[in-house]
Amino acid sequence: MTERRDTFIDTHVHLDAPEFLPDLAAVRARARDQGVACCVLPAVQARDFERARALAHEHGDVYALGIHPLYVAAAEDTDLDRLDQALTRHRDDPRLVAVGEIGLDLFVPALREEPLRRRQIFFYREQLKLAKKHGLPVILHVRRSADLLLQGLRELARPGETWRGIAHAFNGSLQQAQAFTALGFKLGFGGALTYERATKLRELARVLPLEALVLETDAPDIPPHWLYTTAAQREQGIAQGRNEPGELPRIAQTLAELRGLDLGQLALATRANAWAALPRLGALMGAQGGALASEATACRD
Template identity: 35%
Template sequence: MRLYDTHCHLDFSAFDKDRSQVVAGAQRVGVERFMLLGITEQQWSNLIKLCDDFSPAFRFSLGLHPYFIHQHQSTHINALASCFESLSDSARARCQAIGEIGLDATCEQPKLQKALLDQQLVLAKNYQLPVILHHRKTLDELLKSVREKRVEHGVVHAFSGSYEQAAAWVDQGFKLGIGGTITYERAKKTRDAIQRIGVEHLVLETDAPDMPLCGYQGRRNEPKRVAQVLQSLAKLLETSTEAISPVLWKNSTALFN
């Protein structure tokens, strides 16, 4: 069984003491690739170095996450473009998305958030890369921006919307990132949407060290838990992990080519 954790933060300090063991544990349950996310200008260089030095299974994206809006300036768009242009050939091959970008209604400076989002969407079009989108109470507003910029490839990280919202994103050409949320029985709206939308539109993720699965609240999340997300998804879809894991792998590798 081949698994891809399409969204994790293995460069975070939460993994500094046992990163090798965490990766090995994930690989033992079938995780063959890991997508690590760019979130701030200050973090990019360390992220790139980690992916170059640590494991051939690592891939990465570069972006300006709205949660860290107080660390961003409008000039960081130029810095992002320069960072892409300066990547070595090996790093460029591993840099497979613009992200994590998006809109967050719980964070300040909505105008700056929107300006940075729009400019990063343009960069994604220019570099012919998919986008990895963060949302919080902004799914519909985010879709409007994506449509305006005619971006047709990417993933909605930690999808938690309705079936109608899921269908709208799928129509736009996006995959839905499925993680710990579906392991909670109370997430009825999202579970219903995922059940109806079809596995061909999904990718697996953990968001490690955040977004723990049901039963692991208060504990550090890890990429190995993606295997449990797969089990929960198979149960939700009333099928087997063997039936859907090849589809999910294909979805992920096609998206992050």
């Protein structure tokens, strides 16, 4: 059976979030109806590891295991051992595609100060080491922390060695984007680029090489502009719409328009990019060496 050219991969969505508890099956069904063939479900804390894995298996998706920088304050050092054990226990699970979501957050004031700044750097570097130990890509949380993340990646790589993975919700400079891609990363773009006022981000999404880009929603977070309500509107009782993976094709349409591409071309290219960033995902979807990957390469030329 030939796969649709407009099939999408949501490379970052938190289906285990409490916002989805009442109607998760319907949320995933809507996304599938919109052409979202696969979602990447990153865990954010040790207690969520098995939940992320179970959801991926239940809905035909894939998952990553990691400790998010926003959760390091509550994490125990032994959670790193739990991560190592989970990665070992599930090493033969084809749906385990990465270590993540890990990284650094220097936006939250408390995380910029000691001792949490030092603690999140410790967790970040230890999880990079676990990714190398288990031969897995990494999914990075990048919020006002690109240079420090890049420093850790360079210091923990052997000479000439590159990484695989995704810098999720990327919002850095062109120079930082180029540094991540030079190290082997793809860059995640989602709902933030749908806002016309996000001029720097939209320009970045327009000028970066197409092979650098993957699509994501980060649902239920980072809603696209059509779901967003202002504080004043919320005070008037107008609820903000919930972001879902089913919004991905509409987000993708914004990116396609910015780049002057047909939506099908963008779907093919970003899908191939996701397979490259997360090789087990490519193997699971039967993409290795397939015609679709060749088509995606051709559409860049």
